[in-house]
Amino acid sequence: MNLSTANENFRQLVGHNVTYSIPPFQRDYSWSEENWEELWFDILAMYSGEEDAENEHYMGYLVLQDSDNKKFSSVIDGQQRITTISIIVLAALNHLRILISKGIDPEDNTQRAKVLRESYIGYIDPITLKSRSKLTLNKHNDRFYQTYLAVNSEHIPARNLKASEHMLRKAYAWFGSRVESKFGFEDNSGQKVTGFIDSLVDKLFFTVITVTDELNAFKVFETLNARGVKLSSTDLLKNYLFSVLSSDDPHDSILDDLESSWEYITGLLSSESFPELLRIFWNSKNRLVRKKDLFKTIQKSISSKEEAFELVRDLEVNSEIYANLRDPTSNVWNVKEKEALSQLSMFGVKQPMAMLMSAYRRFYDSERSTFTSILEAISVISFRYNVICSLPPQDQEGLYSSVAIKIENRELSSGQGIIEALRDIYPDDAQFSGAFATKQLKTTNSRNQKVVQYILKRLGEKISMDSIDLTTSRYNIEHVLPQKVKSGWDDFSDVKHSQCVYRLANMVILEKSLNNSIGNKSYPEKKLVLSQSNVSLTKNLAERYDKWTPETIDSRQLFLAKQAKGIWRINSL
Incomplete structure (x- = not known):
């Protein structure tokens, strides 16, 4: 990688006879008062006079892309910070201008302003009266910055500005009021504010990383981001x-x-x-x-x-x-598509996205039913492969991508052919039912709670023709063997409890009104409450099992596994 690194303060940075430009399409100025205040307090801390005060302030990474002539650099990352420091210098220059207008040491303050401007901002062309700036902002912000902040700060407009121009104007006014408050309008105020800026530029340090092209800049970004440095990808x-x-x-x-x-x-x-x-x-x-x-x-x-x-x-x-x-709720989807996409979102499965994007481009407008069938098949595959069998997701991505390319190249042109191409990531019935028979889903997080409710709802629909509306707040999950055991559960040692409590067979959907009264009671007491449920699968559990033991849970989950392989199935695979 062709790059160089150096630790430089702001004086060194702008003293290289290099101009800095924020590329036209980098984001606009966006720092807010919270950012300004944090930086200002850090600056003041260096001048507090306290024994443990820092002698310098680290401003983080500045990533630059060099031009061929070495006299011009693009600011790839760090534009908010370097712009804000320039605004602080411009606020100090404006304070000197006000001192001069008030007749306070006008000759010396005029000379001080000239030195500060040429050292850290740039110079004003004596003929055109335009700023020849050391810093050029992006295309949305540069005209405002050069015209008003860098040159004509007495007449800064407040209306008809872009949001980012408002932020630049506010930043300039905010730092201006802090400079005025700190240095005032005394006879020696010009000397103090100039000394402050001249010292400050030595105390604000960057780690400057200079690269020769955007690819290297991205590699630098990835490295810094992996180390916890917040940059904007x-x-x-x-x-x-x-x-x-x-x-x-x-x-x-x-x-x-x-x-x-x-x-x-x-x-x-x-x-x-x-x-x-x-x-x-x-x-x-x-x-x-x-x-x-x-x-x-x-x-x-x-x-x-x-x-x-x-x-x-x-x-x-x-x-x-x-x-x-x-977005499963988008109005571009029909009912079946919304359901399948909601399931993928609930499962947290992202690997099929590239293939679904290809399938959308190929079939959505011309063969909508084919796209829908592919989407439904992906949901079933994801449930079997990711949710129940917990197989390596990285093994899926390569296959999904290869199928996506074949759809794009018209090598796969039918829904059935596409689904058949995914056979290698479709666990067969034996593998699926075997994994289902022992599956645990820890319901201590909201995603697993939704998945368990979804599984129990689908099982109830198949076994007992239940119709449960989970979009209401009427139901929640009841663990028959409680998550926290008090008494009445002698069949479960601590080990057995941890092995059984989050088994699918140990969980039911129950009305909240009933669940509130059930607590951590013993099974005979719970059984009476479960039998009152309007959810058939829950009521049937109470009617079918007189005792609740590890063996009972094994038996019930085997039964549920047999039902599951008929629910989550692609008949052609």
Whole structure:
């Protein structure tokens, strides 16, 4: 990896005769008062005069991408911090301007302002009166920053601003009021505020990581993120994808169009979901790529603006598919599809997403029933493979991706052929019923509670023709052998209790009104309450079993396992 690292303070950073630019499609300025306050308190702590005060403040990582001439660097990560420090310097410059306007040491303060500006901000062209800044913000923020904060700070507009411009204006005013409060309008205020800034730039340290291309920047990001450093993956992905598109100064209309596509995608998805979309989308059309190799692979595949433009457009379309696949309540789904997607969400199964994305593109509009049958089959496979048999999920992803590519290439063109291609991850009846007969699901977390309710509901529908509406708050899960045993359970040693309490056979769906009175009572007492339930499968347990022992639980779960293999089944496999 071609990179260099160095620890540098802000003075060193801006003193290299290098200008820094935030790429056009990096996120806008977004720091809020909470961030400003935290930084300001850290700064003041260095000047508290206390014996244990820190002599410097660590600002974290600054990831830069160098240009060929070494006089220009793109800020890949750290734009919020470097922008905020510049605003603090600009607030100090504004305070010097106010001192000068009040006639307080005007000659010296004018010279001080000139030195501070040229050292840390840039200079103002004497002819155009425009700032030649050491820092250029992104396309949404730079005009406001250069025009008002860096040059014409006496007349900063407060209306008709973008949200991020409002944040820049507020930051400038917030730090301005802190500088004014700290240094006031005394005869020596100019000297003090200048000395403060000149000292501060030596005390704010970064770990500067300089790379030569976006791929290396992403590798750095991954390494830092793995070590707990909070960086924005969405920002980095954005910079990576648009770097090809924004080279050679394309027309603003092209960049605006591309940005519109990007904003549409990020509007649908969170920053955490975006990298997952990219991986699933890629694996739905190409050979399976692991997360660590994804960006290297994409970089090799994108060699022109046309290809990059096509990728972003394709992502825009597929982001909507992905968002809908993650949302079972979306109105694009019919009843059967909503049910299957709700089950996948409840199971926490994500491995089929690339294949489902391919199947959606291929069948949703032209052969809707085929798509529905594939989705229902995936739900059954996931229940058998992931929920009950607890087989390695990583073994699934490769097969799902290969089937996705075959759908994309029209090598698999029928629903039956696609389902048949998944046979290797469909546990047969013997394996499934064997795993079901011993299955435990610890109901101490909400996901398992929902899964157990779902299983018991489906079993009740098959065995007793029960119709239970779990969307109401009327029911919950009752553990026949209580989770905490007091007395009346002599057949269960501590070991046997831990082995039996979360067995599926030991759990029933029960009305809350009855469950509130049952507590940790003995089985004979519970039996009387269970027999009053309107849930047939629960009532039948009380009628069928006079005693509740480890052997009883084994017997009941074997019975349930036989029923289960007929419920969660793909007849063609």
